[in-house]
Amino acid sequence: MHKILIADDDERITKGLSTFFPWEKFGFTVVGMVKNGKEAIDFIHQHDVDVLICDIRMPDGNGFDVAQRLKDENRNIKVVFVTAYRDFSYAKRAIDLGVCGFITKPTQFNEIENVIKRLYDPPEKSGSVSGEEQRISRIVEYINRNLANVCLSDLALYLDMNPQYLSRYFRQEMHINFSDYLLKQRMEKAAFLLQNTTLKGYQISEYVGYANVQDFSRVFKKYYSLSPRDFRHGKTPNV
Amino acid sequence: MFDRLWNKRLSLHILLVNLGSILLPLIIFCVCLLSTFYQNIYQRTKTECETLLNEYVKNIEAHVQELFFFDFSYGNNAKVTSLMSRQLNDGVISYADNKAIDIVNLFFYTNSKAKSYLVSSYFYYPNDQGYFFSSIDGVKRLDEYYDNDWLPEWETRRNDSWCVPRSMNQFGYTINFISLYHQLKNNVLFVHNINLNYLKNTYLNLRMSQNQQIVMIHQQYGLILSSLDEKGEEACAAIQSMQSGNQIMLDNQRYYVFSKESSLLNVVFHVIIPPRDIFQYLGDVRDLQYIFVVLIIVFVFILSAFHLYRELCGVNEIVQLFERAKKNESIQPTAKKRIPMEYRYIIDHILTHFIEKNYLIERAHAYKYRYDSMKLVALQSQINPHFIFNVLESINWSIIEQTKKPIAANAMIGDLSALLRISLTNPNEMISMAEEIENAKRYIRLQNAHYQNQIAFKWKVDSDSKNVSVMKMTLQPLIENCLLHGFQVSREDAQINLVIYTVESKTHIIVRDNGVGIEQKKLEDLRRFLTDMPDNSYTHIGLANLYGRLNVIYNQQATMQIDSLPGHGTTVHLSFPRQ
Numbered sequence: 001m002h003k004i005l006i007a008d009d010d011e012r013i014t015k016g017l018s019t020f021f022p023w024e025k026f027g028f029t030v031v032g033m034v035k036n037g038k039e040a041i042d043f044i045h046q047h048d049v050d051v052l053i054c055d056i057r058m059p060d061g062n063g064f065d066v067a068q069r070l071k072d073e074n075r076n077i078k079v080v081f082v083t084a085y086r087d088f089s090y091a092k093r094a095i096d097l098g099v100c101g102f103i104t105k106p107t108q109f110n111e112i113e114n115v116i117k118r119l120y121d122p123p124e125k126s127g128s129v130s131g132e133e134q135r136i137s138r139i140v141e142y143i144n145r146n147l148a149n150v151c152l153s154d155l156a157l158y159l160d161m162n163p164q165y166l167s168r169y170f171r172q173e174m175h176i177n178f179s180d181y182l183l184k185q186r187m188e189k190a191a192f193l194l195q196n197t198t199l200k201g202y203q204i205s206e207y208v209g210y211a212n213v214q215d216f217s218r219v220f221k222k223y224y225s226l227s228p229r230d231f232r233h234g235k236t237p238n239v
Numbered sequence: 240m241f242d243r244l245w246n247k248r249l250s251l252h253i254l255l256v257n258l259g260s261i262l263l264p265l266i267i268f269c270v271c272l273l274s275t276f277y278q279n280i281y282q283r284t285k286t287e288c289e290t291l292l293n294e295y296v297k298n299i300e301a302h303v304q305e306l307f308f309f310d311f312s313y314g315n316n317a318k319v320t321s322l323m324s325r326q327l328n329d330g331v332i333s334y335a336d337n338k339a340i341d342i343v344n345l346f347f348y349t350n351s352k353a354k355s356y357l358v359s360s361y362f363y364y365p366n367d368q369g370y371f372f373s374s375i376d377g378v379k380r381l382d383e384y385y386d387n388d389w390l391p392e393w394e395t396r397r398n399d400s401w402c403v404p405r406s407m408n409q410f411g412y413t414i415n416f417i418s419l420y421h422q423l424k425n426n427v428l429f430v431h432n433i434n435l436n437y438l439k440n441t442y443l444n445l446r447m448s449q450n451q452q453i454v455m456i457h458q459q460y461g462l463i464l465s466s467l468d469e470k471g472e473e474a475c476a477a478i479q480s481m482q483s484g485n486q487i488m489l490d491n492q493r494y495y496v497f498s499k500e501s502s503l504l505n506v507v508f509h510v511i512i513p514p515r516d517i518f519q520y521l522g523d524v525r526d527l528q529y530i531f532v533v534l535i536i537v538f539v540f541i542l543s544a545f546h547l548y549r550e551l552c553g554v555n556e557i558v559q560l561f562e563r564a565k566k567n568e569s570i571q572p573t574a575k576k577r578i579p580m581e582y583r584y585i586i587d588h589i590l591t592h593f594i595e596k597n598y599l600i601e602r603a604h605a606y607k608y609r610y611d612s613m614k615l616v617a618l619q620s621q622i623n624p625h626f627i628f629n630v631l632e633s634i635n636w637s638i639i640e641q642t643k644k645p646i647a648a649n650a651m652i653g654d655l656s657a658l659l660r661i662s663l664t665n666p667n668e669m670i671s672m673a674e675e676i677e678n679a680k681r682y683i684r685l686q687n688a689h690y691q692n693q694i695a696f697k698w699k700v701d702s703d704s705k706n707v708s709v710m711k712m713t714l715q716p717l718i719e720n721c722l723l724h725g726f727q728v729s730r731e732d733a734q735i736n737l738v739i740y741t742v743e744s745k746t747h748i749i750v751r752d753n754g755v756g757i758e759q760k761k762l763e764d765l766r767r768f769l770t771d772m773p774d775n776s777y778t779h780i781g782l783a784n785l786y787g788r789l790n791v792i793y794n795q796q797a798t799m800q801i802d803s804l805p806g807h808g809t810t811v812h813l814s815f816p817r818q
Contacts, residue, residue: 010629010632010633012633012636012637012640013632013633013636015636016636016639016640020639020640020643020644057625084624084625084627084628084629084632085624085625085628085660104628104656104660105628105629105631105632105635105656106628106631106632106634106635106649106652106653106656107632107635107636108645108649108650108653109645109649111653141706144702144703144741145744145817147703147742148743188701188702189701189703189740189742192699192701192740193701193740193742195699196699196738196740197738197740197747197749207742207743
């Protein structure tokens with residue numbers, strides 16, 4: 001069980017938070033409630049605390065003062081701020097002080113849950129995105145932006161890569177051929193537009209890169225086993 | 240009041256400009272005219288002078304020819320020459336010879352006496368004793384004769400014919416003459432002394448005008464004769480030092496010089512004439528000229544005054560217009576007919592601009608009033624956001640205290656505060672489409688809770704559009720529009736469909752409701768309203784506001800299209816560049 005100290009000048013909130021939120025369910029237990037920053041520091045000096053949930057605006061030492069003090073004393077306590085109003089300067093200063101999370105007022109239980117779950121179990125994608133992932137997202141973005149006229153050599157030029165290498169790299173990372181992936185994206189886009197818009201067939205065919213509607217229909221039918229017209233009129237593809 | 244000094248200055252300016260523009264060409268014209276006139280007269284005078292000179296030369300040369308004729312008739316006669324040379328050489332002659340000599344002598348004497356221009360003539364044939372023959376005194380010895388300096392001249396310069404200016408004293412006064420030497424082939428020399436006084440009295444008095452003077456200059460010996468008396472030498476020096484052109488200065492008086500050479504005598508004749516004599520004929524014309532100039536100036540003044548009057552009328556009209564406008568009086572133009580066209584044009588335009596300006600000022604006042612009142616409203620409604628959120632938080636926990644766990648009301652408070660938070664920050668901020676959809680869902684949840692009905696909200700977003708950036712509060716006004724105008728009456732099957740897709744670098748948002756729809760006429764008004772954006776309408780302000788904000792952010796690249804079928808629903812189609 002991780003020990004939590006709650007610091008807020010509004011007693012209703014400290015009481016409510018400690019009483020009604022199911023801390024035990026997530027492996028936490030509330031060990032104390034204090035009214036201001038000074039008391040929080042005193043409590044931490046006397047007790048063993050893992051997590052401090054702390055209002056930013058408090059009399060006698062606000063949230064930033066407390067976080068600064070804990071950082072200076074080099075204590076391994078995770079700080080979560082509770083704030084009514086979140087702006088960029090707050091966020092930047094808080095990150096500099098090593099604050100682990102924000103809970104905005106009025107407090108929503110699911111928000112608390114999200115924040116505390118991440119305290120000891122940070123999600124995989126947080127932190128720096130790897131170069132490979134960045135490159136893959138660039139590729140996907142480029143394909144989606146240029147769906148109508150993208151080709152492997154253009155993409156290779158854009159990424160400054162050798163086309164053969166790119167082709168191999170793509171298959172390895174995405175587990176699908178470049179051309180198959182492109183077809184999939186195009187057909188999915190076409191299916192979306194057919195189902196949800198009143199765009200004409202030739203417009204959709206043009207948007208997804210087919211100058212000729214017949215070509216588009218043929219490819220679409222091969223992919224979904226349904227003609228675009230049938231697809232639009234609600235028949236579900238039997239894939 | 241219109242500055243009097245300025246008025247005066249302007250008048251002077253206009254007057255000068257007019258005077259200048261008319262007088263200058265006139266002056267140039269007059270100068271050209273006069274210069275040709277003068278040129279013409281000068282040429283005429285020159286021709287006249289040359290004719291006169293030719294006359295002199297011809298007359299004097301005629302005398303010379305006459306003398307030459309005499310010389311030839313005697314000098315080439317062998318009898319006469321032998322007779323004469325015998326007498327001059329020997330001094331001894333026979334009676335018969337004497338008789339003949341007397342006759343010759345008589346002829347000689349008669350000739351010199353008959354020709355009034357001759358002082359005397361000498362005949363000489365080279366002899367040892369130095370005898371010669373004079374037409375006055377007969378045979379004489381040279382060294383005993385009173386006029387004896389003519390022979391050395393011949394010794395130094397034997398030539399066909401030439402002349403030398405000489406003088407001699409006789410009976411107490413000086414006679415000036417030129418000696419014309421004429422040597423024949425048989426070495427006989429005739430010397431004719433031509434009286435200069437005679438020439439002067441006979442020829443030099445022939446004048447065209449009062450101040451015209453004649454100067455005869457020998458090419459070698461200088462001044463021979465002039466009509467200038469004592470100033471002759473001075474004039475001669477001036478003419479000889481004349482570099483180029485044909486003008487000399489004499490007694491501070493300018494003279495034109497015209498010349499003619501007599502090759503027979505090696506003498507140049509000069510006529511000098513002052514310009515005032517040349518142009519004296521112009522006297523009458525000059526008076527006319529002055530009258531003409533005065534008339535022109537008077538005419539120009541009248542014309543300028545007329546122009547001045549017209550221009551001042553126009554300027555004063557404009558100035559008065561400004562004055563009246565300054566005092567906020569009526570700015571109707573006066574119907575003066577004397578105002579020139581160009582000023583009328585300017586006045587009309589000034590009036591138009593005044594009216595426009597006044598209109599704009601009024602509009603600006605109205606805007607300012609509205610802006611001020613809106614600012615007041617904004618100030619009144621500005622409650623510290625912290626207070627609002629803290630209050631909401633208190634309510635939140637009060638409910639939980641009561642119910643021991645979060646209920647729907649807590650979710651409402653959460654949604655409300657999220658929306659409040661968005662509306663309290665910069666409205667032009669860009670957020671991801673996913674966030675924007677989340678906000679739209681919050682809004683619909685609150686609306687549904689508030690109206691206690693269930694409007695079905697269906698959204699279809701293609702995978703491509705989830706990551707595009709979109710302006711904050713793009714969807715909310717669209718949905719609000721559906722709720723306000725489509726579902727004023729609560730319905731069971733109310734539904735809002737939201738389709739978002741991105742193709743060809745444009746993101747499209749289609750919001751479709753199955754509400755009451757918009758009548759054709761109202762729809763047309765609405766479409767016009769979206770493009771014109773008038774500020775006196777308060778319906779569909781949300782849509783117009785959204786459209787305006789999008790066009791500011793996307794630099795007029797956003798489009799909004801509204802379609803509706805009364806009884807079936809309304810579709811709003813929004814598109815803007817993908818970002």
